[in-house]
Amino acid sequence: xxxxxxxxxxxxxxxxxxxxxxxxxxxxxxxxxxxxxxxxxxxxxxxxxxxxxxxxxxxxxxxxxxxxxxxxxxxxxxxxxxxxxxxxxxxxxxxxxxxxxxxxxxxxxxxxxxxxxxxxxxxxxxxxxxxxxxxxxxxxxxxxxxxxxxxxxxxxxxxxxxxxxxxxxxxxxxxxxxxxxxxxxxxxxxxxxxxxxxxxxxxxxxxxxxxxxxxxxxxxxxxxxxxxxxxxxx
Amino acid sequence: xxxxxxxxxxxxxxxxxxxxxxxxxxxxxxxxxxxxxxxxxxxxxxxxxxxxxxxxxxxxxxxxxxxxxxxxxxxxxxxxxxxxxxxxxxxxxxxxxxxxxxxxxxxxxxxxxxxxxxxxxxxxxxxxxxxxxxxxxxxxxxxxxxxxxxxxxxxxxxxxxxxxxxxxxxxxxxxxxxxxxxxxxxxxxxxxxxxxxxxxxxxxxxxxxxxxxxxxxxxxxxxxxxxxxxxxxx
DNA sequence: ATCGTAAAGTGCAGTAACTGCAAAACGCGG
DNA sequence: CCGCGTTTTGCAGTTACTGCACTTTACGAT
Numbered sequence: 001x002x003x004x005x006x007x008x009x010x011x012x013x014x015x016x017x018x019x020x021x022x023x024x025x026x027x028x029x030x031x032x033x034x035x036x037x038x039x040x041x042x043x044x045x046x047x048x049x050x051x052x053x054x055x056x057x058x059x060x061x062x063x064x065x066x067x068x069x070x071x072x073x074x075x076x077x078x079x080x081x082x083x084x085x086x087x088x089x090x091x092x093x094x095x096x097x098x099x100x101x102x103x104x105x106x107x108x109x110x111x112x113x114x115x116x117x118x119x120x121x122x123x124x125x126x127x128x129x130x131x132x133x134x135x136x137x138x139x140x141x142x143x144x145x146x147x148x149x150x151x152x153x154x155x156x157x158x159x160x161x162x163x164x165x166x167x168x169x170x171x172x173x174x175x176x177x178x179x180x181x182x183x184x185x186x187x188x189x190x191x192x193x194x195x196x197x198x199x200x201x202x203x204x205x206x207x208x209x210x211x212x213x214x215x216x217x218x219x220x221x222x223x224x225x226x227x228x229x230x231x232x233x234x
Numbered sequence: 235x236x237x238x239x240x241x242x243x244x245x246x247x248x249x250x251x252x253x254x255x256x257x258x259x260x261x262x263x264x265x266x267x268x269x270x271x272x273x274x275x276x277x278x279x280x281x282x283x284x285x286x287x288x289x290x291x292x293x294x295x296x297x298x299x300x301x302x303x304x305x306x307x308x309x310x311x312x313x314x315x316x317x318x319x320x321x322x323x324x325x326x327x328x329x330x331x332x333x334x335x336x337x338x339x340x341x342x343x344x345x346x347x348x349x350x351x352x353x354x355x356x357x358x359x360x361x362x363x364x365x366x367x368x369x370x371x372x373x374x375x376x377x378x379x380x381x382x383x384x385x386x387x388x389x390x391x392x393x394x395x396x397x398x399x400x401x402x403x404x405x406x407x408x409x410x411x412x413x414x415x416x417x418x419x420x421x422x423x424x425x426x427x428x429x430x431x432x433x434x435x436x437x438x439x440x441x442x443x444x445x446x447x448x449x450x451x452x453x454x455x456x457x458x459x460x461x462x463x464x465x466x467x468x
Numbered sequence: 469a470t471c472g473t474a475a476a477g478t479g480c481a482g483t484a485a486c487t488g489c490a491a492a493a494c495g496c497g498g
Numbered sequence: 499c500c501g502c503g504t505t506t507t508g509c510a511g512t513t514a515c516t517g518c519a520c521t522t523t524a525c526g527a528t
Binding site for chain 3: 010013014048049050051052055
């Protein structure tokens with residue numbers, strides 16, 4: 001190998017390795033199924049030792065669904081708080097954006113979605129990871145509710161029950177998490193594709209360059225309209 | 235032990251053993267924490283071999299959160315479909331009832347709730363197990379929605395979009411799962427807040443014989459009123 | 469360019485969850 | 499009491515994951 005060791009800084013090298021491992025993990029799982037892929041296989045493909053793998057990722061799952069925890073964008077959060085239009089819609093887009101942001105690589109994102117289709121338990125882990133920032137999101141919702149309540153009632157009088165507003169925010173957040181689940185399910189291509197290992201079909205490279213982005217946005221729009229209609233007639 | 239061989243039939247013995255293991259598992263986890271309890275410890279306490287343990291329970295988690303999957307009561311389902319009052323409320327009570335039904339033992343139920351308080355990941359597993367019957371519940375909601383739609387529009391004309399109704403039902407189910415999460419969280423005595431005011435001993439052993447049942451119902455009522463208020467003013 | 473140091477990578481040994489297999493123990497009907 | 503099917507068990511093996519000690523590497527200071 002004529003190339004000397006890459007002159008990259010430590011951090012970028014770390015990131016590169018992490019990305020490489022994640023890609024290999026997702027690829028292998030798509031090929032053979034989650035249970036048939038060992039950590040050692042991922043390590044060999046990624047040219048790192050098993051011990052290093054567990055330095056990068058806390059669990060095998062983490063490498064497949066992604067290591068970085070989701071986080072809320074500052075600007076987006078501020079805008080969300082001070083907005084006054086459809087709360088549910090904005091909350092939902094806020095969270096879907098979060099999910100998409102930590103999968104900046106489109107190929108990796110679509111592949112992960114496919115993995116989720118074949119391994120429902122991983123989907124649940126992902127949603128659980130999302131749930132970890134429930135408190136953050138709840139805080140945002142609370143701030144917005146509080147602001148809105150203060151704006152309508154005026155500075156003078158009607159006592160807005162603070163704890164109730166907190167509860168309301170938390171309830172809303174949990175409910176929207178459920179809706180997010182629903183939307184995420186729509187992103188999965190088709191659950192009736194048997195993940196037969198060594199299948200006769202091509203190795204899955206071709207299917208990814210369809211247009212999934214509009215499909216994702218469409219399904220989100222659909223869910224929103226459905227949600228509005230559902231809530232309008234209880 | 236000079237005990238004569240238990241005159242129980244095979245099945246009841248099996249059930250008895252399962253219950254005994256579950257109780258020991260929950261007790262040990264409450265005492266030492268989930269990660270500090272090995273399967274072997276549960277086995278020794280329950281006087282079975284490790285291999286038998288895994289014949290009874292698929293995983294270690296299963297013994298702690300309960301083996302039997304939740305299922306919908308026939309009569310209750312029928313009543314739900316043909317009812318016309320508050321859909322969200324009835325759906326929520328339906329699911330909470332399910333959760334409570336598979337914990338017929340009150341002590342075991344409260345202990346499990348405490349375990350969930352100390353081990354959030356187990357709570358998520360439990361909710362995931364709940365999610366497994368999402369399709370069933372969705373079907374119920376769909377049937378109710380369809381019936382209601384048919385009743386209002388009359389047999390003659392307006393075309394009720396079937397797939398849309400299905401989507402609506404699924405969306406609703408997912409959302410209510412989120413609300414269920416919220417309610418379940420309220421059941422947890424959470425951060426060192428004993429269920430009974432005045433008992434400052436807090437050794438964790440005795441606090442269980444308080445009256446948590448009304449508390450559970452109260453929190454459900456609270457959540458419902460919150461939900462109604464939230465949805466009324468979006 | 470070289471060197472010292474701290475961080476990153478690695479090997480190894482160990483723990484614990486879980487599985488398959490075959491033998492042993494047991495319950496149940498005859 | 500006896501055969502027979504089910505349950506339980508021991509045992510060996512796989513795999514995820516961890517702690518520890520050691521080597522390698524990157525990077526700043528000289």
